[in-house]
Amino acid sequence: DTGVSQDPRHKITKRGQNVTFRCDPISEHNRLYWYRQTLGQGPEFLTYFQNEAQLEKSRLLSDRFSAERPKGSFSTLEIQRTEQGDSAMYLCASRRDGGDSPLHFGNGTRLTVT
Amino acid sequence: AQKITQTQPGMFVQEKEAVTLDCTYDTSDPSYGLFWYKQPSSGEMIFLIYQGSYDQQNATEGRYSLNFQKARKSANLVISASQLGDSAMYFCAMRPNFGNEKLTFGTGTRLTIIP
Numbered sequence: 650d651t652g653v654s655q656d657p658r659h660k661i662t663k664r665g666q667n668v669t670f671r672c673d674p675i676s677e678h679n680r681l682y683w684y685r686q687t688l689g690q691g692p693e694f695l696t697y698f699q700n701e702a703q704l705e706k707s708r709l710l711s712d713r714f715s716a717e718r719p720k721g722s723f724s725t726l727e728i729q730r731t732e733q734g735d736s737a738m739y740l741c742a743s744r745r746d747g748g749d750s751p752l753h754f755g756n757g758t759r760l761t762v763t
Numbered sequence: 764a765q766k767i768t769q770t771q772p773g774m775f776v777q778e779k780e781a782v783t784l785d786c787t788y789d790t791s792d793p794s795y796g797l798f799w800y801k802q803p804s805s806g807e808m809i810f811l812i813y814q815g816s817y818d819q820q821n822a823t824e825g826r827y828s829l830n831f832q833k834a835r836k837s838a839n840l841v842i843s844a845s846q847l848g849d850s851a852m853y854f855c856a857m858r859p860n861f862g863n864e865k866l867t868f869g870t871g872t873r874l875t876i877i878p
Contacts, residue, residue: 680864682864682866689870690870690871691767691854691856691868691869691870691871692808692854692866692868693868694865694866694867697864697865704864705863705864705865707865738806740808742808749796749813749815749860751798751810751813752798752808752810752866753810754800754807754808754809755807756805756806756807757806757807759806
């Protein structure tokens with residue numbers, strides 16, 4: 650169990666640029682989640698994958714956001730035409746199938762849009 | 764929809780004392796799970812403890828215990844014998860057992876342990 654890995658740890662970008670984040674879940678965890686956390690708040694759900702299928706999307710996930718998990722292993726989150734309001738910590742989590750298993754989170758990617 | 768309320772934005776506790784972090788929740792789901800996570804200044808979210816809504820006994824994990832009062836819709840975290848390393852943000856969260864995978868978090872409590 651090597652933990653959930655996220656890359657990069659930090660990203661600074663100019664408004665209007667596109668950014669992509671990567672998440673490698675714990676191996677054999679078939680459920681993968683993306684959350685966003687702004688300063689002083691708890692994480693907010695963005696989207697969820699079971700294997701390669703994206704099964705839930707939050708209304709927070711505007712058309713500029715897209716997430717993929719093409720082979721049911723790693724996932725990417727892309728933000729197009731970034732805005733200053735996109736500045737946040739983006740957290741990835743995974744868990745094994747079903748029941749009451751908890752989410753295991755990565756260290757997050759901190760995005761700053763200037 | 765689920766809602767988590769954590770009314771204590773910050774708490775200061777003397778080292779070695781016990782501390783209770785409050786959490787109340789609201790849900791219409793008949794079956795759900797309650798979670799507590801710790802987030803140190805480094806940013807990672809660390810799972811601490813889980814309580815199922817139908818569990819008869821309060822959950823315990825080492826120095827952590829969950830004071831679950833279903834009728835009051837509260838799920839307070841108790842940390843016994845606090846240590847300096849317990850200083851962090853603490854988040855209460857819940858997830859329905861059926862229907863969706865969304866884990867809903869509260870706004871957190873910042874705990875500071877005083878030596």
